[in-house]
Amino acid sequence: MSGTLYGVGVGPGDPELITLKAARLIGAAEVVAYPAPDSGESFARSIAADLIPEAAVEVPIVIPMRVARFPAQEVYARASEEIGGHLAAGRDVVVLCEGDPFFYGSFMYLFDRLAGAHPVEVVPGVTSLAACAAVARRPLVARAEMLSVLPATMEDGARRARRGQGHAAAIMKVGRHLGRVRAAGEAAGALDRAVYVRHATLPQQEVMPLSDAPDAAPYFSMVLVPGNDPYAAS
Numbered sequence: 001m002s003g004t005l006y007g008v009g010v011g012p013g014d015p016e017l018i019t020l021k022a023a024r025l026i027g028a029a030e031v032v033a034y035p036a037p038d039s040g041e042s043f044a045r046s047i048a049a050d051l052i053p054e055a056a057v058e059v060p061i062v063i064p065m066r067v068a069r070f071p072a073q074e075v076y077a078r079a080s081e082e083i084g085g086h087l088a089a090g091r092d093v094v095v096l097c098e099g100d101p102f103f104y105g106s107f108m109y110l111f112d113r114l115a116g117a118h119p120v121e122v123v124p125g126v127t128s129l130a131a132c133a134a135v136a137r138r139p140l141v142a143r144a145e146m147l148s149v150l151p152a153t154m155e156d157g158a159r160r161a162r163r164g165q166g167h168a169a170a171i172m173k174v175g176r177h178l179g180r181v182r183a184a185g186e187a188a189g190a191l192d193r194a195v196y197v198r199h200a201t202l203p204q205q206e207v208m209p210l211s212d213a214p215d216a217a218p219y220f221s222m223v224l225v226p227g228n229d230p231y232a233a234s
Helices: 020-027 043-051 072-088 107-114 128-136 157-163 175-187
Strands: 005-009 031-037 057-063 093-097 120-123 147-151 168-172 195-198 206-209 221-225
Touching: 005 020, 005 107, 020 043, 020 093, 020 120, 031 043, 031 072, 043 093, 057 072, 072 093, 072 107, 093 107, 107 120, 128 168, 128 195, 128 221, 175 221
Parallel strands: 005 093, 005 120, 031 057, 031 093, 147 168
Antiparallel strands: 168 221, 195 206, 195 221
16 A cells, blocks of 8 residues: 655744644654755755654755756656655655745655655645745735736746736745846836845844845845735725
């Protein structure tokens, strides 16, 4: 009988934002898998570290952290083969996912490869979008306002940001694209309400107006552009 694959969201960074269900599954896990850089600590594992049983088998999914493209399909194919071996042997596997498994989450690549052969359960987690809005203390949308979620890595991100003028937006994966995001916000006339957030919910968290943001940003940073006036009368 096959084991079950659990894609478990561990939230944006603060271990206290792990859900009760996620904590229960991690604490009982026989096998724990997680994305890991080719050097340094796994962020997903660090969030859940205190919950992982000492006897659990750990499966790091090593992903190169560099600007140049890497053979992602090979990485997930190898990981799926190893995880699939545990599942076929009847062992449940918990995959730790930063934020939420299906919100820009790499778990979707494992899901595509394994869901047809094994039972899978997805456990949602607190997203970085929700966390950034909370720490920035800025409601994003109200009533009939629209929200666009854009990765800053898109080459036409600036054009899309201008097109969404007047609506709320969240620009993710800012990193080295911060200057371009700031220019797009200024062109859209939204610089006065745009907020820059880095490392939301972690001790090194920073929140500031986008106009005051530094030129360099970490990958785990976000720019929020709330709606024009979420408290305006309908």
